[in-house]
Amino acid sequence: DAGVIQSPRHEVTEMGQEVTLRCKPISGHDYLFWYRQTMMRGLELLIYFNNNVPIDDSGMPEDRFSAKMPNASFSTLKIQPSEPRDSAVYFCASSGTGSSNQPQHFGDGTRLSIL
């Protein structure tokens, strides 16, 4: 079975540019999570969806960040405009039905560097 697929794996861009990160969850999973990982702050939950509907976006740091899930097999996290402090590894994870507290399956992340 394919796991959670994220693209791109690495992104280097200049400050002010728009960045779009993509995620394909495991088929049949109805929860999708976006995280950001840094050395200083650890793993932070940004937003999560249930059945394509955003449930909690309180972790989204600023209005520059937005996330969408147009269908059950695709989600995007967009940063516009990007800033150097957004540099981090961004992970997408999905989990199965029942509740949001089930084991999560992570993609291998997108390493984002904003110059």
Place this chain on the structure above:
Amino acid sequence: SQQGEEDPQALSIQEGENATMNCSYKTSINNLQWYRQNSGRGLVHLILIRSNEREKHSGRLRVTLDTSKKSSSLLITASRAADTASYFCATVFNSGNTPLVFGKGTRLSVIA
């Protein structure tokens, strides 16, 4: 903060030795989960223990939960170089239908 806190932050042992990592949390939980993260990769789920359980095993892994002390431990027996990774605990608070809250992890190095 509601997140679990792992202890120690880093641990270095010889191959064949046992490794013990601890996790403490502050509020009542529904369940607690342990994850492993290899360098440059995503987190991988290892084991889930529910609040009414005290101990679970999976291969060389043993997890205990003490809800009275609000703590959990992960024991890896007969460690191998391939166990080198960061280990995270993640807690689900008592309301149940809330997402995981991850700690900052323990970095384990197993030296061959």
